[in-house]
Amino acid sequence: MTSAEPQRNDPRDVLGYLVKQAHLRLTARVDAALAPFGFDRRALGVLRVLIDDEPLSQQTVAGRLGVDPTTMVALIDGLEAAGTVTRTPDPSDRRRNAVALTAAGRDAYRTASAAFTAAEDEFLAPLSTQDAATFRRLLRILISDETATGTRP
Amino acid sequence: MTSAEPQRNDPRDVLGYLVKQAHLRLTARVDAALAPFGFDRRALGVLRVLIDDEPLSQQTVAGRLGVDPTTMVALIDGLEAAGTVTRTPDPSDRRRNAVALTAAGRDAYRTASAAFTAAEDEFLAPLSTQDAATFRRLLRILISDETATGTRP
DNA sequence: TATTGTTATACTCTATAACTATA
DNA sequence: TATAGTTATAGAGTATAACAATA
Numbered sequence A, B: 001m002t003s004a005e006p007q008r009n010d011p012r013d014v015l016g017y018l019v020k021q022a023h024l025r026l027t028a029r030v031d032a033a034l035a036p037f038g039f040d041r042r043a044l045g046v047l048r049v050l051i052d053d054e055p056l057s058q059q060t061v062a063g064r065l066g067v068d069p070t071t072m073v074a075l076i077d078g079l080e081a082a083g084t085v086t087r088t089p090d091p092s093d094r095r096r097n098a099v100a101l102t103a104a105g106r107d108a109y110r111t112a113s114a115a116f117t118a119a120e121d122e123f124l125a126p127l128s129t130q131d132a133a134t135f136r137r138l139l140r141i142l143i144s145d146e147t148a149t150g151t152r153p
Numbered sequence C: 001t002a003t004t005g006t007t008a009t010a011c012t013c014t015a016t017a018a019c020t021a022t023a
Numbered sequence D: 001t002a003t004a005g006t007t008a009t010a011g012a013g014t015a016t017a018a019c020a021a022t023a
Helices: A015-037 A041-051 A058-065 A069-081 A103-124 A129-143 B015-037 B041-051 B058-065 B069-081 B103-124 B129-143
Strands: A085-090 A093-101 B085-090 B093-101
Touching: A015 A041, A015 A103, A015 B015, A015 B103, A015 B129, A041 A058, A041 A069, A041 A085, A041 A093, A041 A103, A058 A069, A058 A093, A069 A085, A093 A103, A103 B015, A129 B015, A129 B129, B015 B041, B015 B103, B041 B058, B041 B069, B041 B085, B041 B093, B041 B103, B058 B069, B058 B093, B069 B085, B093 B103
Parallel strands: none
Antiparallel strands: A085 A093, B085 B093
């Protein structure tokens, strides 16, 4: 037994702990920054998808965000009740709901999005500009699906 | 309006998305690696705390893992039923349960922990050794609580 | 028959409140 | 009175199944 293992027994050194804590702290910051605007980060995600490319069907939005279509229903219910988006049947396929931003929704997105980005930047503030960029780069590599499981035939 | 903002409107560029996906993929890998051993990553966390420092009271374990004491009850219930840990009243304070590993639990921890570490390493495999170390380093910085909010008096 | 949206339902994870037994 | 553990309960968040309307 060549037990040259580094004894990674400190719970605070476990990678899953580090990533989970990072996520918790980031979302706590973002939630606090978003609280004054009346919608949460998932609702902001919907607006973010719509802002550059509307109207879209509910399922298209759900697909782009990687969330369940059933989750999208309640999300859009809330945004519609707040007057942020409208839901109108798509004339070309009346099964579809065309989801579009209202003028108020567009304004709300701009201010909330600025607060959101500021919260992200605050979270990254302990890192140098270069380290922050590295952090994003490494995350993108880790979640890319081309993680070489011998793709070459 | 000097709108020199970089237009961070792609949901896949949002930091929260990157961190959440990283967490999801890591935990999926770890869960799969742990499945054959009959306990999950939270239960393994309990064993990891105990392996170097047993016996401990339930609340001490809960405190070290940062989980609720009520969550710990069910966790230890499962481990006790599987014969991995024992729960015996602490003679010096009979309110306390002294939680200790059994011999079988010690063995189970060693094999499961090796599989766990291998899963973490697989997750990090797309990164160079140096980048993997950097990733851990940046995470530690981001979750450290000494994030300089003007601590000097 | 297949698809969009919807509702109802269930499941996981976690936290809160109230209880017991000890101190 | 205060604390360790326990139970019951409730709240997010998310997923599955069944259904209506439409294609």
